Amino acid sequence: MKLEMKDQPGQLVAALKPISAVGGNIIAVIHQRETSAAAETLDVQIVLELPEGRLDTLLELFREQGVSVVRIGEERLLYECTLIMIGHLMHTDLSDTVDQIDRTGSAEVTELSLVMPAIDSPSSARITIRSTTRAEAKKAIGILRGVAERKDLLIIEPLEDA
Amino acid sequence: MRIALLGFGSVGRGIARAILAKDLSITVTGLADSRSGLIDPDGIDLAAALARKGNGDPCGLPDTSPADVVAKADYDVLVEVTPTNVETAEPALGHIREALRRHKHVVTSNKGPIAIAYPELRALAEANGVFLKYEATVCGAIPLIHALQEGLAGNTISRLYGVFNGTCNYILTRMAAEGLTYEQALAEARELGYAEADPTYDVEGIDAAIKLVILANTILGMQTTLADVERTGITLLTPDALQLAEDQDCTIRLIGEIVPEAGALRVSPRLIPEVHPLVVEGTLNAVSVETDLAGELTFIGKGAGSTETASAVIGDLLYIQSRHVQGS
Structure with a gap:
């Protein structure tokens, strides 16, 4: 995200503090003094990882510190979950199965390992889904469950913490 | 404390062996397997019953049924450890009802009656002022229910x-x-x-x-x-x-x-x-x-095993003994 703050000593630290306060992880801070249009303010770009659902809290804390957020970049897919599928995966159109997840736009299959022991015997696959939030991951698993029922596949879901 | 033991398979025999091996102040006055039964107010010879069972013989007399033991024997606690019937819970359910009506405490390892009829059985136990305990129905030796x-x-x-x-x-x-x-x-x-x-x-x-x-x-x-x-x-x-x-x-x-x-x-x-x-x-x-x-x-x-499941049953029995049953 791109932040705008007063060009005074201590302001950068004040702007970064709320990030750790909400449990975020700063990946990069880019500080370019000369690009700021107004002389009294400072533009800073920050790349960070945040636990789910904390963005609103962070924005609120920034406001309290007098830091205005100029732009929020694209949220990357940060939530990852892994499942195993067993059954006749190729004969039931594996690319269609994957496509059902990718089509959601909020979750996608990022990794797939397939073991096919012999013709006619069931194959096994490990499938990794990345999504924007945990809720989206749950939705993706729900879609996969529906697909599994139609295609007679066994889905082994992860045991998640509640 | 006097108990009637229904079921003399793996769990029932585990209980009998524990009673023989340890000083638990438990006397067995009624005993039944699927084919036979015994009633003795002075206490059944468990070692002899185990020996008969070990030879492939019934544990008691063919003309004494489990229902007879439940209805006629003189006991404080019915210990019901027969195999689970997931559809009807019978005949265990009927035996447990009968014992509760006779104001007898019940300890069971049988999942059927507890899964199917717990609210009814609990109400019946309360109405008759007795305990219904079932620690052994879930995860054998782990005292999870307790x-x-x-x-x-x-x-x-x-x-x-x-x-x-x-x-x-x-x-x-x-x-x-x-x-x-x-x-x-x-x-x-x-x-x-x-x-x-x-x-x-x-x-x-x-x-x-x-x-x-x-x-x-x-x-x-x-x-x-x-x-x-x-x-x-x-x-x-x-x-x-x-x-x-x-x-x-x-x-x-x-x-x-x-x-x-x-x-x-x-x-x-x-x-x-x-x-x-x-x-x-x-x-x-x-x-x-x-x-x-x-x-x-x-x-x-x-989660299973003769001695381990017996441990859960004995835990329930001693719980009742410490709170309710006078004498031994």
Whole structure:
């Protein structure tokens, strides 16, 4: 995200503090003094990882510190979950199965390992889904469950913490 | 304390051996297996009954039925440890009703009556001023019911999940460790006496599901039946799937799970990190409970076996003895 703050000593630290306060992880801070249009303010770009659902809290804390957020970049897919599928995966159109997840736009299959022991015997696959939030991951698993029922596949879901 | 013992299979004999071996102040005045019965107000000779059973003979007399023992013997507690019937719970259900009506406490390891008729039986026990205890119905030796009812009283349970079936856990442990197929691991489990000739009840998750129903109905205030449990067994699992899990430092276990708020009961194979406390080896059981006051707790122990299940029954008996029964 791109932040705008007063060009005074201590302001950068004040702007970064709320990030750790909400449990975020700063990946990069880019500080370019000369690009700021107004002389009294400072533009800073920050790349960070945040636990789910904390963005609103962070924005609120920034406001309290007098830091205005100029732009929020694209949220990357940060939530990852892994499942195993067993059954006749190729004969039931594996690319269609994957496509059902990718089509959601909020979750996608990022990794797939397939073991096919012999013709006619069931194959096994490990499938990794990345999504924007945990809720989206749950939705993706729900879609996969529906697909599994139609295609007679066994889905082994992860045991998640509640 | 005088008890009538119904059922002289693995659990019943485990109880008899424990009574013989230890000074528990328990006298058996009634005894029955499926073919015979004995009534003796002065105490039955358990060593002789065990010897008869060991020779393949009935434990008692053919003209004395289990119903006779329940109705006529002079006892404080009926110990009902016959095999589970998941459809009707009979004949155990009728025997338990009869004993409660006679103002006798009941201790059972039989899942059927507790899963199917707990509210009715509990009301009957209360109306007659006696205890109904069933620790041995869930996870054998682990005192889970006692821990939830007594130790964790006052807590709200938000989730309860774990490994409830030792047979499945043994099969999955062996598939992961040796790369066995499901069929090979099942054959091995049968050879060791961990699986029945017809393993359906275990491997299709029915046994785990019925334990969830018992916990849901008796501890968590839910009203569920076996049909409410979303259930998937382990019969379709492949060694490849276990290998794929292992590649990511995970394994597969048959997990039973209750989320009371969502009204959800589920038994299914799940992907679980190898370092997770629920990943136990062999025939062990393990149950995690998430609570508001106590936080998260995990119980691990033997879920089946003659002596281990007898331990749970004896725990219930001594609980009743310490609170209710006068003399011995």
